[in-house]
Amino acid sequence: MSNFLFNEFEPVSAKEWKQKIQVDLKGADYNETLLWKTNEGITVKPFYHNDEYVSLTTETNVKKFSICQSVFVDNEKTANKLVIDALNRGATAIQFEANEPFNIEILLENVIASGAKQSLQLYFKFNFLSLDFINELLEKTKNRKIFLNIDPIGNLAKSGNWFTQSKEKDFDILKNILLKTSENVSVLAVDVSLYQNAGATMVQQVAYALAHVNEYFNFILNDNVTSSAVEKPIQFNFAVGSNYFFEIAKLRAFRYLFSLLCQEYNFNTESHIFTTPSLRNKTLYDYNVNLLRTTTECMSAILGGSDVVSNAAYDSFFHKSNEFGERIARNQLLILQNESYLNEASQIADGSYYIEALTEQIAEKALAIFKDIEKTGGFVKQLIEGTIQRKIEESAQKEQEQFNNGELILLGT
Template sequence: MPNHLFEEFDAVSEKAWKQKIQVDLKGKDYNQLLTSTDEGIDIKPFYHRDSHQKLNIPSPSKWLVTEKISLDDFENLEQPVSQGSEAFWIKSNTPFTHTKLPLILDVKQPEKFNFEFRENLIYKFDPIHHLMQTGNWYSNKKQDINLYQSFLDKTDSISIDARLYHNSGANITQQLAYTTSQLYSYFKELNFNQTKTLNLNIFCSIGPNYFFEIAKLKALRVLVNTICKHQNINYNLNIISEPGLHHMSIYDYNVNMLRSTTECMSAILGGSNYVCNTTYDKIFKNKNQFSQRIARNQLLILKNESYFDKVSNPSDGSYYIDYLTNALSEKSLKLFKSIEKSGGFIQQLFDGKIQHKIDEQFQKTLKQFENNTLKLIGVNVFENEDDQMKKQIEKDIFPKMKKRKTLLRPITERRIAKQLEQQRLPQESV
């Protein structure tokens, strides 16, 4: 549309908009329109070009529909490929050198695995994540770091599994700061070949806070660039995203499909390279073809019918998202620096400080859920009191932590709806 059509309209400054809002408020405080968040960021009622800080964040030219499969599925990949899957995520100790398809290999026993470089192959191997999740190293710190050094030397890559932070209840600022600190811990422990390009693979869980999750992934690229630049490391970053389990529930479980759809949208718009959907019934049913097909089709609809693959940087230029990206980057970098001043990430894990901060945030979120400030459709609002779930549950949905000797207190995954489910299930009619 020709620009001269708008010449008769004068530009309205941010100051003028704010003055107009204050007039319309008729004496009420403008600050009452600000919304405070757990990330320490105030959401304003409007955003304007006058205060916009333009960002130049690289975004992948494409994203791949990724599916988790079993070893049995791997023997017959023609079917999922014909159904639209473009990359596969498998847990195994087999290198699978006979396929050239994009592959994410979740290594079960890294101490026995023979790592090697191959195009389109990403290893999910992260000793610090294992330490956080189990409370112990695979062997001990020295051996694990030596193994990771060998992994780096053979593959020119580092993998960071950051999904635990979201699924245990950390807010977005914490997720970003802890992911960055985890990466920096490896930078301090490992020796790098400065002449080579480092392949960074970061695994992320996505929540339902739509715009914040888009900004989270963009801020992650900003923070990674800051750390790598500081360390003089040339890098290539792959972000592998999937919807988290933190906000999912067994009650009105079909709503999980809506949650995972918007979460996949955030993952795509935020700049993920691989997007793997979570099945809507994962928390209470065993793996089944029906829910796998639904999860795959959600991504295919976004890609082929909603055209989410036509633009590589669709969120660029949004004043709101750029504001959130800047704010999250600054808040997370500040927290990252405080962690480093206090002995570093691994030391803070052994001191229990990281666990304590996540626990505090989780308890805060639980209170928001209990007083309906945080709404989960079908769970604490618009719930179906006649919903019966006892007979549909196929696995333990409330796993208990086995008591064992650990070096530190593990960080555990937990769902917001768990307590409510524990109260409702015994009350169901048999």
């Protein structure tokens, strides 16, 4: 096994490959025939070669992704039963979403015991901000790894308002939480999925994620918040679409740029990537096609280095909660994890010339947008002025026009 078969062949350079392709084209223009440009401004070539190989450092500690079941808390007892069932059927993490404070004891009854063997991680998604409720939650989940997912800027981007109608009050509550939480509690989050689902390009998503979290970094530095507050992982919520290789590269590019941003601040902060399938391409009329889309999207999320993946049920558009659909969604991830062996290695996409090239280009273009945002006053300023919303709308309209004109095709609708 020490003899390598391909040593018997002479290496072929990128120049030689291109010359051979041009001969086979029989006079057709190479650039017009085989090159295509994406909405991100990236030119995709017909082949990629070691001669042009550039590897960005996108190291991650992720060795095995968690399978997360998301549960909306409307009735604590009902939600509790759903969670315990999910844990018994393969889920290794739980996300609770709530619009208002709830009874923590009823919700978590027997939940921690059910997930104890799996080192259960608890994620929360609050559509409100209450210091008293957070304090109670922290008291009743001591010594557990939890992610509070607090993102006042994300609420501003989504609703146009701060949680408390005041930036100062929102950030004062955030400061209080940051100062009193233990090292096993992740407080901050950045909702990048909002931008993807609204129509932002992948370059915009990465740039806005950086600018978004940079607002929190500036707050920590300027408001006398201890630097230990950012030594806890920050949760980044990404949505992944059907552009398979680009989505892998998007997550890798973000990790790379985030590590650079942390170096600039001298912060030792990890990015914790929580991924869900995109909402933009799901269909109501041929909903079984959603199974195919979510499968490839979850694969992109895993290969891109996600820490946790929460799959969407194929019928989630018209069923608020459906046991069969949610079980199938978990089983998709279990198959990818255990039968496709995607949990057996980390950095699976390393060494792919195509993915590495896409990663580099997305990172380069996103960094340029990020710098432009910072030069013009920062992310919150552009949100309030409507600049971010306008740019995302332009991207979404451009994509819609491409569908209308037949330049882009979405099968199975």
